[in-house]
Amino acid sequence: MKTTPITAHLATLIDLALGEDLGTGDLTSQALPNREQKAVANFVAREPLVVSGLSVAALVFTRLDPSCQIKAQVAEGSRVKKGAVLARVEGPLGSLLSAERCALNFLRHLSGIATLTRRYHQTLSGTGCTLLDTRKTTPGFRALEKAAVRAGGGANHRMGLFDGVMIKDNHIAASQSIRQAVSAARKQIPPTVKIEVECDNLKQVRAALAAGAELIMLDNMSHAQMRKAVALIAGRAQTEASGNLTLATVRAAAECGVDFVSVGALTHSAPNADIALDLQGS
Amino acid sequence: MKTTPITAHLATLIDLALGEDLGTGDLTSQALPNREQKAVANFVAREPLVVSGLSVAALVFTRLDPSCQIKAQVAEGSRVKKGAVLARVEGPLGSLLSAERCALNFLRHLSGIATLTRRYHQTLSGTGCTLLDTRKTTPGFRALEKAAVRAGGGANHRMGLFDGVMIKDNHIAASQSIRQAVSAARKQIPPTVKIEVECDNLKQVRAALAAGAELIMLDNMSHAQMRKAVALIAGRAQTEASGNLTLATVRAAAECGVDFVSVGALTHSAPNADIALDLQGS
Amino acid sequence: MKTTPITAHLATLIDLALGEDLGTGDLTSQALPNREQKAVANFVAREPLVVSGLSVAALVFTRLDPSCQIKAQVAEGSRVKKGAVLARVEGPLGSLLSAERCALNFLRHLSGIATLTRRYHQTLSGTGCTLLDTRKTTPGFRALEKAAVRAGGGANHRMGLFDGVMIKDNHIAASQSIRQAVSAARKQIPPTVKIEVECDNLKQVRAALAAGAELIMLDNMSHAQMRKAVALIAGRAQTEASGNLTLATVRAAAECGVDFVSVGALTHSAPNADIALDLQGS
């Protein structure tokens, strides 16, 4: 495994997960007479789903026991049917049993997000509008969940507070005006970073545009307002519709002509995908 | 904050969460002219819910900035109405804005679990059966989610693989018989730990009882089978019903006379509770 | 090496040990002209002993220098004569010399515990009573020393405060009565964990039994009292004799009919076993 900050973060998260489950040892598996014998197990989809997180699940096994070997049977982002084998893992029986629950907890969560994202993505088909995620992610899972969104066909908004400016109500109030808020931010950020302004109405949209915002969020606007905003902006900034968008409402928002729709539910409300680990020969 | 293993684990998880969001800095807040001024904000319920995770949300602020002060307005486990103020946080405006999303991501997740648990718990009212959680928790969140279950009125099954033995199919197969599996485990565990055997049928129940299991899981049994099992066991071991129990089915299972019902959905399928952080005066 | 919490703990302990000894470098070995040449050395028993800790000693070498290779010549728990070769280590001369003292410090300490445990174990021969250790272990060495006890023929009491309840005087005083103390504990622990009550007299034994304690410790009781307690309990709970038991007194205690005797001296008073590392050809 590489030692980038992201992989170090991931290794720490996996270690927290293994640590809280294993503690001073797996009392059940350590008593198995054949716990050192090689066994094989398959990750199997128990319902149709989009796969995300296989490499993380694999890491759970190899961090617990480097002698485990995992072979993915499908690619990240694959859409699979019920019964599909997602990956095959080999290793000492005791290691497979000890890591099983932890690996499944990751895989089921991330595939759930990919599966839900795919549904949103399909709903937007043909609109030319890009589906974005948000920062409403499970603490510690930002990179994993954003990868799951990509696996489901979505794109990522900023990774965090450090690679994009987002000026909201509180910031505007603190800075007196949108113009001053944008100007103050511009002075302190690298030349490679853009500024987005969250707007509730057309007056704010005009001010944001005048201030030089590169991105304008249309927050909880009506469809009529959004259309007017898009017309008013006329390509001089990119536009993002936001505000409790659901599968039922997201397409209509996109059809207002915005460049992006962002949906928090992708990462904070996706139900687990149903996946099991089946030991071969058992 | 105490330095127990649990609090060290929690601090690491919070640091992962703050780290992935803040990275090299909150570009937006650092440009605010009044970012160092003291501000006040309230955590407000936007729907009826059961509260869990306030102390974690508080830690997010104080780890980011020790000068923040948080005062809970309700206790862990409180049932609150829409509009209730859950906690009040004071500190430099910039710190409040930088920590806001991370704190909410924890609080909404955990309160969601407590709220769902409460519904299951109420469903079991009067049965005398205890509601248990499982090990199907978000990786890294074991202790937090188990506390949320308690906040919602549930009780905790074993914390992990180290404080209880659970003998399943694979273990039985590996050990030749339930008797041998129980016996092998008994030799290796401290005298303070009990053994549970997962049983699919009455024959296994008899064997588990004969082997001296202190707990017997009735896994995916029919109600008729469960009643027979409970009668057969007759208090010589404790009994647990398990297997995709839902709000619709959990009471009937409990009424078969088992001591415990365990529900994975408490921790892996609870929707977020809707909570916001409102800055005062804005 | 696996990355379980126990192995992570062990790696940290070894790193502390190597760190305090090596600091900014082994000034003596780094000046050797042949420090990079492969050398071979044997761990040799200088007195009869029971072996424990070879895998830890091996880890000291491989953590210092992954090119070192260690081959155990006897199994954990082996009883060996003076002069026996316990393990053979190969690697760059400089690495062997730099790690030697640290590895020996571990191995001599743990083999000392195993050797002493074996003596206690033999003393109990034929009584049917199980020899247990305690929590009086060298800080940081809990798992290692408990493994050494097993290597010497003993069994382990609870690993720590988390996998067993032990109600003592102070807890009873705080809870008003044994009944209330047991009841309060029962409500907060997983169903897989047992409760032990420390009793000084028969009245307490009766109360512990009535309260449902699964284990009863007979603390510093006379042999007469212990026999009465065992008779009174009559198998309804397991029994443990405790209190400054020595090689001279432990058998008589066991013969009172208790299930367990626990001996703190196994881990806090075992003298080092005499073991050396002999370089071949030197």
Place this chain on the structure above:
Amino acid sequence: MKTTPITAHLATLIDLALGEDLGTGDLTSQALPNREQKAVANFVAREPLVVSGLSVAALVFTRLDPSCQIKAQVAEGSRVKKGAVLARVEGPLGSLLSAERCALNFLRHLSGIATLTRRYHQTLSGTGCTLLDTRKTTPGFRALEKAAVRAGGGANHRMGLFDGVMIKDNHIAASQSIRQAVSAARKQIPPTVKIEVECDNLKQVRAALAAGAELIMLDNMSHAQMRKAVALIAGRAQTEASGNLTLATVRAAAECGVDFVSVGALTHSAPNADIALDLQGS
């Protein structure tokens, strides 16, 4: 607490110790109704002893719970009688009970070393010879045990491999001659570090002296040999007697005129001192 490397090392060691004992929580204490109430407890000597490690025992409490307060009643290195109160600790009852065993495990071990050292030190009274420890310390406890030696009246040999050169048989063999070994070492070490050569006979002593060694170890020599060596060296280097010295033999070795005697048993064979923690009012 300062953040020097030594205090960071110590904090890590304490965290390992608390971690292995507390794991996911103190199941017994967390059920006490008055676990949050302030309590007071005294560390009491149960036998005459020399005190070492009070500040470490104190750190165990404050790391577990910063609200604990510890007040030493005697100084490091004090000789106390049976019944003496060594320190008084106040804090929440639950915290005192949870930290008790871990703190005692440190304190009893270190006071045991100080007590034994004192006996050796007294044995040397009037000889003018300085008592030194060795590197045969419990892994991870180097600085603590060396402080305990000082508490008992001894002095410290080098802290590790980095602040002194010690040329032994293997180094001499590898370097062809003592002269070459000393010369090679001298070229690579800071001008502030001295070189010691371990000598088995007078020929080696002469060679070490000729090579410019600042310290000469007389290893397992007879008293006659040692006297000759001391006469031969005549103050041109410092001298150290070494080799399984005991309370019975150490004074005679010192009386051979060496500057130092070094005794491994100070740190690897000292029995625990008997100390208890007594809760007040219980």
Place this chain on the structure above:
Amino acid sequence: MKTTPITAHLATLIDLALGEDLGTGDLTSQALPNREQKAVANFVAREPLVVSGLSVAALVFTRLDPSCQIKAQVAEGSRVKKGAVLARVEGPLGSLLSAERCALNFLRHLSGIATLTRRYHQTLSGTGCTLLDTRKTTPGFRALEKAAVRAGGGANHRMGLFDGVMIKDNHIAASQSIRQAVSAARKQIPPTVKIEVECDNLKQVRAALAAGAELIMLDNMSHAQMRKAVALIAGRAQTEASGNLTLATVRAAAECGVDFVSVGALTHSAPNADIALDLQGS
């Protein structure tokens, strides 16, 4: 201190620095009879300079010993004369002496960068061109050195590889064309991040512009080329002059009309500023 990723990074760096210097203890200061007595010392400029790093120097003292108190006498970015007192530190004499060198090593390095940056900044006076730093920073010192550049009047280019895209020769070659390289990058980055293309000639400039690059670097171009490029771009992208710019050449480059000049030497070639720590009363 806050626990953001940046402060955690800084704390680690300071701990590395204190660790390498203090090791097992400051042998000289620990022998001072008055090492625990409170002392006062001043950081004094020994030449005219621009101040940067006082808060880091302060952290060195407080991390070593939390009882130290530091009071800055001038602000970050101040231009001071020879003899000016920059900060005053109080604390135990031993702590001041132990931390002195480490704190000075930070402060002299960072003030050196601020001082050099100020010279470049003055050279550009009136051009309207912004002075930028680069990623040629001392490993581990990125945030500190970028703050020193701001203290000296400069601005910061991207913090690292994660908050800006910079397409260079190798990237263009790998992607076949500038258009394809920009397009590929655009698909994978958040909507808040801009793309810069490094161009050696006007043909590349035209391609970068056509591809939609928001920033264009004019790398090692002649002044004539740069003027043509600026005219050609005509405000449709921002422009940056780069390539071994010195105090002698930077103004002429700026006068070609570019928005930014970037200078690696600010961070990799600034000589130390001369600062000392003077103990009062000594």
Place this chain on the structure above:
Amino acid sequence: MKTTPITAHLATLIDLALGEDLGTGDLTSQALPNREQKAVANFVAREPLVVSGLSVAALVFTRLDPSCQIKAQVAEGSRVKKGAVLARVEGPLGSLLSAERCALNFLRHLSGIATLTRRYHQTLSGTGCTLLDTRKTTPGFRALEKAAVRAGGGANHRMGLFDGVMIKDNHIAASQSIRQAVSAARKQIPPTVKIEVECDNLKQVRAALAAGAELIMLDNMSHAQMRKAVALIAGRAQTEASGNLTLATVRAAAECGVDFVSVGALTHSAPNADIALDLQGS
């Protein structure tokens, strides 16, 4: 890589450096179509220089991506001409590009120090005086920079505060006299460590000598004073000249007959050496 404290320190420093540059990912390289293809690149000297730090640069690549392979083409300490290939690195193109800047930042800094040291060393040619470095090093880089000094032909003074005593003005003032200061230090240090006293005049030199100092620093003395001091000491202690020595003045100082000259500028004022990483075939 070995796991000594020094290598652990180094790994932490490299991780800080990679972390600050890579953050959440290399946005530019991750978009390259051929980022996974194997590429080859050479480190090339762009000016004559002395090489130091190749193994560190190599570690940057392998820590980022263990599949990278680096092969040094010249040894540490080699003097090379402009155009010389110092090392060759192979690995996935994306990994090479992501690690390039970080590796160069290390290598250029350390080779700069080695190159400058070589110049000082040559200046001293034939004097028999040894060139020493100081503790004025970049925080965190102590071991690396001291290795660079050795690569350039210099020798190392003490590594830090723990392996040598250096008594300065403040220490003397605090201890009343040089005699008392030396005596107090002697009592607390291992017998393997020497004491140096910093002297400003001959009176202090005499006192230091009388006190038994093994090393005497002649601090900012005139050449005449130094000669007198050397004559006065007459080999009874080693001598070190110190105080803003430059290439212009160092030889004259050495010719006063001192054993050592120490130069802070070696590590705090060496300009970067000019080295680039050239991708093959690009």
